[in-house]
Amino acid sequence: MDDKRLFIQDEQGNEVEYEIILTFTSTETNINYVVYKELGETDEVLAARYEETDDMGGTLLELETDEEYDMIQEVIDSFFTEDEE
Secondary structure (H helix, E strand, C coil): CECCEEEEECCCCCEEEEEEEEEEECCCCCCEEEEEEECCCCCCCEEEEEEEEECCEEEEECCCCHHHHHHHHHHHHHHHHHHHC
């Protein structure tokens, strides 16, 4: 990750750039999460677990449970509500 950018290698081996919306660590599980979206005019956001591997990067892992999706949705909703105020 680089400040507000995230680079992910797609199935064809191309590096795709994404914009990081927010990162946070769950206080209950101590798991790091990243919420991001494609560059440009899109409202679709993506989320993943994030494990830092070194100073220059990390690994994204799929979310595992419905509870994670629900928790992330609550964080996103709270983030955008606070941002609007």
